[in-house]
Amino acid sequence: MVRAPFYDKNGLKKGAWSVEEDNKLRSYIQRFGHWNWRELPKFAGLSRCGKSCRLRWLNYLQPNVKRGNYTEEEEFMIIKLHEELGNKWSMIAASLPGRSDNDIKNHWHAHLKKRTMKNPTALKMKMLSNEAYQHDADIARKTETDSSVSNSPSFQIQESSQLPQETSSSDFSYLSFDNAPLSGINWTTEDSLATLETLEQSFSDFWTEPFILDNTYVQNNYPESLADGGFSASQSCYNEGIDSIYEAMQEVENYQRINEDPYLVN
DNA sequence: AAAGGCGCCAACCGCAGTGTC
DNA sequence: TGACACTGCGGTTGGCGCCTT
Numbered sequence: 001m002v003r004a005p006f007y008d009k010n011g012l013k014k015g016a017w018s019v020e021e022d023n024k025l026r027s028y029i030q031r032f033g034h035w036n037w038r039e040l041p042k043f044a045g046l047s048r049c050g051k052s053c054r055l056r057w058l059n060y061l062q063p064n065v066k067r068g069n070y071t072e073e074e075e076f077m078i079i080k081l082h083e084e085l086g087n088k089w090s091m092i093a094a095s096l097p098g099r100s101d102n103d104i105k106n107h108w109h110a111h112l113k114k115r116t117m118k119n120p121t122a123l124k125m126k127m128l129s130n131e132a133y134q135h136d137a138d139i140a141r142k143t144e145t146d147s148s149v150s151n152s153p154s155f156q157i158q159e160s161s162q163l164p165q166e167t168s169s170s171d172f173s174y175l176s177f178d179n180a181p182l183s184g185i186n187w188t189t190e191d192s193l194a195t196l197e198t199l200e201q202s203f204s205d206f207w208t209e210p211f212i213l214d215n216t217y218v219q220n221n222y223p224e225s226l227a228d229g230g231f232s233a234s235q236s237c238y239n240e241g242i243d244s245i246y247e248a249m250q251e252v253e254n255y256q257r258i259n260e261d262p263y264l265v266n
Numbered sequence: 267a268a269a270g271g272c273g274c275c276a277a278c279c280g281c282a283g284t285g286t287c
Numbered sequence: 288t289g290a291c292a293c294t295g296c297g298g299t300t301g302g303c304g305c306c307t308t
Contacts (some may be wrong), residue, residue, distance in 0.1 A: 003301050014278075038293065054294080055277065090296060101296070102276080110274050175296090261278060 013047040017056055021046060025053055025100045059100040066098030072108055078104060079112055 001017035013021075028044035034057065037050035046053065059065070083094045083264075089101035089108075094105065125186055 016276075036293080049281090050293085051295095052277075058295095059276075085295065105297075106275055 007047070011047065012049050014052070017060075017118075021048070022056070025056060029057060055102070059102045059117060064098050065100065070111075074099070075107075075112060077189075078108060079116060082112075088260075201227060 005015040005018070007013055008110060015187075017025075024044050024046055028040070032043075034040055034054070040046075040050055040051050041048045044053070048056075076203045077095060078092060081088075081095060085091050089105045093099055093101040093104050
């Protein structure tokens with residue numbers, strides 16, 4: 001599965017990471033943080049280049065890294081965001097907590113790309129139906145009172161999470177573009193709730209994370225100008241993605257609602 | 267049972283953007 | 288302001304494991 005370990009001409013180790021190396025890197029970063037990737041391997045006692053350490057940490061060793069078993073919401077988000085952002089894997093990853101850009105990229109090439117290529121119209125149709133539904137829903141919402149708590153997205157999300165399992169799983173079939181059922185996914189009420197909470201969290205994180213006083217995170221993910229309240233090219237780049245991510249969040253909410261009402265989509 | 271092909275994923279590589287001197 | 292260093296991103300590759308023949 002992984003490349004056999006070997007040493008390059010500079011004496012740097014390449015290829016698969018050993019458990020011992022993982023432990024060294026993990027314990028060093030947990031203790032001291034990653035202040036300088038280039039220098040880090042020397043201090044951590046690793047014969048690796050900084051890049052390799054960084055990649056290993058981000059894609060594998062970070063405590064919050066989620067592995068395998070993509071939920072259908074995650075897949076939907078990836079498909080939707082990829083349609084709007086293209087191969088901006090880091091942007092897509094920003095809206096999927098615990099998933100690395102590399103992981104998402106691999107999942108796209110291994111699974112989702114084939115599905116969308118096999119039946120692109122099915123995806124497009126679904127997108128359009130969601131947009132149409134969103135439009136109707138917006139109009140309906142405007143007719144109701146603004147003070148109603150039940151109109152808040154979080155309330156609706158919680159409502160939809162109370163759905164019986166059968167209803168939820170059957171209505172996700174459009175994601176399976178070759179008409180084969182999605183395998184390995186057990187859509188449960190708990191999953192639904194957890195995923196939606198995750199999505200809410202992710203959207204919330206998108207706004208709040210730049211201001212978290214975790215110097216590691218700020219140093220590596222956001223330009224200082226953001227924390228300073230200034231403006232930069234990088235900020236505009238982030239802003240560019242916000243709309244798409246927000247739209248994708250709405251799409252996910254939409255099909256949760258659709259699942260709630262079996263008469264909306266057939 | 268063995269061989270070959272394919273899928274998947276960890277890891278590498280090169281380039282671009284940003285920061286620092 | 289230009290050169291250099293560092294970091295992050297996206298494309299690509301190597302190779303293990305599973306599946307098919």
